[in-house]
Amino acid sequence: MTLHVFRPVPFDDQQQLQFARRLDTLRGKRVGFIGNLKPNCDVLLHTTEDLLGARQGIAGTVYREKASCSSGAPVAMLDEIGDTCDAAVVALGD
16 A cells, blocks of 8 residues: 655745744844634734733734635735744634
8 A cells, every 4th residue: 555645835845943042031022923814823823922911021913814724825925024024823713
């Protein structure tokens, strides 16, 4: 029996992933939030946003929703978050 495994996302085996440097603090930082339109995702993200504001002193937020929970965020949305925010939170609902 042969088992075929398919990856639902593009991947280049030669690609080296680089992670962003961890922030020392969120105080005074702008945080981006990306939701997936599933039930309760907006509740989770807005609650997290409120807690980060109250406890960590974040300076501002950008909130975006993907058009579909089954697809990745559009490049333009990721670029906007990357260009305008210091940190990002991505959540799945249900």
